[in-house]
Amino acid sequence: MKSSLRAYLLSIVVACTVITACAQDTKVTDADMRDRIGTELGTVERVTVMSTDGQEVSLDLPEFLKGLQGQGKDLQLSNDPLKQEDVRFTLVLYRKQVAPLVVSVGEKASKFGENTYRGAGAITFYQWIHRLTGNGLLAIKSENILLSADDLSLSRMLAVDETAYIEKVLQVAISESDQNVNQHPLYPNYRLRIDSVERPLEVTVLTPTLISIPFGRERHFYHVDGQMFSRLTEYLVPKEKTTQxxxxxxxxxxxxxxxxxxxxxxxxxxxxxxxxxxxxxxxxxxxxxxxxxxxxxxxxxxxxxxxxxxxxxxxxxxxxxxxxxxxxxxxxxxxxxxxxxxxxxxxxxxxxx
Known part of the structure; x- marks a missing residue:
C-alpha cells in the first residue's frame, strides 16, 4: 500500500477517484496511477492560485505540470482538518469540460475535498506553490505606475519610459526563498502601485536591492537591481520636512x-x-x-x-x-x-x- 499511497497523495491535485480507491484500501499499481495521473493532467487547461482576499494569479502551466511530478511524497492523511484561518491560498486546476480541481493550501497542510494531508510533503508542496505564485505575480504588463514616498507624503505618476524601466527590472527580479524576511522599509519608504489589465500590484521597496509584494496572507520577497533605487530617488527626490x-x-x-x-x-x-x-x-x-x-x-x-x-x-x-x-x-x-x-x-x- 505504501507505493500506491504515495501515488494517491499526488491526487491532491489530480483525481478524486484515487482518493476513493485508497480510502477503501483498493490495490492500485504504479502503472495504473501513472496512467490515471497522465489522463487527469492532460485535461488541465489553466492553473491559478487565489489569495485569501480574492486575488487570482495564473501559473505557468508547463512549469507547473513538470514540477507536479516531484510532489506527492512524504504525506499522511490526517484526522486534524485544515482550518480556514490556516489557509494561505487556494490552488485551482481548470479542466476541459469538467469541474475544476480545488486545493486549499496551508503552510503545513493541504485539503482536497474532505481530506486533509500533512507531513513533510505538505510543507514542500506549500513552498513550491508559494514560489510559483511569486513568479506569476510579476508576469504582468504595466499600464501605469504610481510612485509614492510614504515618509514624505509625496507621489507622482511615472512617465512612459520610467514605467518601461521599472517593468524591465521587475521582470528579471529573483525570488527570495526565505519567507520570513525581517526587513522594514528604509526611508523614504518608496512604494509602486502598478495598474494592469490582470490586476493591481503593490510593491514595497524595502532596501535598494529588496522588494516585497503582498498576496492575501502571504508576502513575497524579491531581489532586484540596486540601480532601480537610484532611479527612484531621481523620480521622487527625498526632501527633509523642516516643519516636522x-x-x-x-x-x-x-x-x-x-x-x-x-x-x-x-x-x-x-x-x-x-x-x-x-x-x-x-x-x-x-x-x-x-x-x-x-x-x-x-x-x-x-x-x-x-x-x-x-x-x-x-x-x-x-x-x-x-x-x-x-x-x-x-x-x-x-x-x-x-x-x-x-x-x-x-x-x-x-x-x-
Missing part, C-alpha cells in the same frame, strides 16, 4: 533604550549602521512616533510616571523621547499616543536575542 521635528530622527545612526521608569525594558544599544535590518527598525520606530498627536501644551492631568527613554543619535547629538503611559515628550513638545511605548519596544527587543 520628528522627521530628522530618520537620520539617526544609533538608538539607545534607557530603562528609567515603570515599564520593564532592558538597556539596549542599536547600531543603525550595522545593516539594513537595524536601519529599517530605526526608521520604523520613527514612523511609529509620527503617529503620535502633537499637543499645544503639556497635559494637565493623566501623564503618570515615566516608563522609559529612547535616545536617537543624529549628527553626534542625542534627541531624547520620554515615554509615559499615554504621552511622550521630545524636548518641550508633548504628544498623545495609544500604547506606542509597547509597540516600539516590541519592534526593537528582538535585536538583543
Amino acid at each position: 521635528p520628528i522627521d530628522k530622527l530618520f537620520k539617526s545612526t544609533n538608538i539607545r533604550v534607557e530603562a528609567t521608569g515603570e515599564m520593564r525594558v532592558n538597556n539596549l544599544d542599536l547600531d543603525v549602521s550595522q545593516s539594513t535590518v537595524e536601519q529599517g527598525m530605526a526608521h520604523q520606530a520613527v514612523r511609529l512616533l509620527k503617529t503620535g498627536v502633537q499637543l499645544v501644551d503639556r497635559p494637565q492631568q493623566g501623564v503618570g510616571p515615566e516608563e522609559y527613554r529612547l535616545h536617537f543619535r543624529v549628527n553626534g547629538k542625542d534627541h531624547t523621547v520620554i515615554f509615559y503611559s499615554r504621552h511622550f515628550r521630545i524636548n518641550d513638545s508633548w504628544y498623545a499616543h495609544n500604547q506606542l511605548q509597547k509597540a516600539i519596544w516590541k519592534l526593537i527587543e528582538p535585536t538583543q536575542k
Whole structure:
C-alpha cells in the first residue's frame, strides 16, 4: 500500500477517484496511477492560485505540470482538518469540460475535498506553490505606475519610459526563498502601485536591492537591481520636512533604550549602521512616533510616571523621547499616543536575542 499511497497523495491535485480507491484500501499499481495521473493532467487547461482576499494569479502551466511530478511524497492523511484561518491560498486546476480541481493550501497542510494531508510533503508542496505564485505575480504588463514616498507624503505618476524601466527590472527580479524576511522599509519608504489589465500590484521597496509584494496572507520577497533605487530617488527626490521635528530622527545612526521608569525594558544599544535590518527598525520606530498627536501644551492631568527613554543619535547629538503611559515628550513638545511605548519596544527587543 505504501507505493500506491504515495501515488494517491499526488491526487491532491489530480483525481478524486484515487482518493476513493485508497480510502477503501483498493490495490492500485504504479502503472495504473501513472496512467490515471497522465489522463487527469492532460485535461488541465489553466492553473491559478487565489489569495485569501480574492486575488487570482495564473501559473505557468508547463512549469507547473513538470514540477507536479516531484510532489506527492512524504504525506499522511490526517484526522486534524485544515482550518480556514490556516489557509494561505487556494490552488485551482481548470479542466476541459469538467469541474475544476480545488486545493486549499496551508503552510503545513493541504485539503482536497474532505481530506486533509500533512507531513513533510505538505510543507514542500506549500513552498513550491508559494514560489510559483511569486513568479506569476510579476508576469504582468504595466499600464501605469504610481510612485509614492510614504515618509514624505509625496507621489507622482511615472512617465512612459520610467514605467518601461521599472517593468524591465521587475521582470528579471529573483525570488527570495526565505519567507520570513525581517526587513522594514528604509526611508523614504518608496512604494509602486502598478495598474494592469490582470490586476493591481503593490510593491514595497524595502532596501535598494529588496522588494516585497503582498498576496492575501502571504508576502513575497524579491531581489532586484540596486540601480532601480537610484532611479527612484531621481523620480521622487527625498526632501527633509523642516516643519516636522520628528522627521530628522530618520537620520539617526544609533538608538539607545534607557530603562528609567515603570515599564520593564532592558538597556539596549542599536547600531543603525550595522545593516539594513537595524536601519529599517530605526526608521520604523520613527514612523511609529509620527503617529503620535502633537499637543499645544503639556497635559494637565493623566501623564503618570515615566516608563522609559529612547535616545536617537543624529549628527553626534542625542534627541531624547520620554515615554509615559499615554504621552511622550521630545524636548518641550508633548504628544498623545495609544500604547506606542509597547509597540516600539516590541519592534526593537528582538535585536538583543
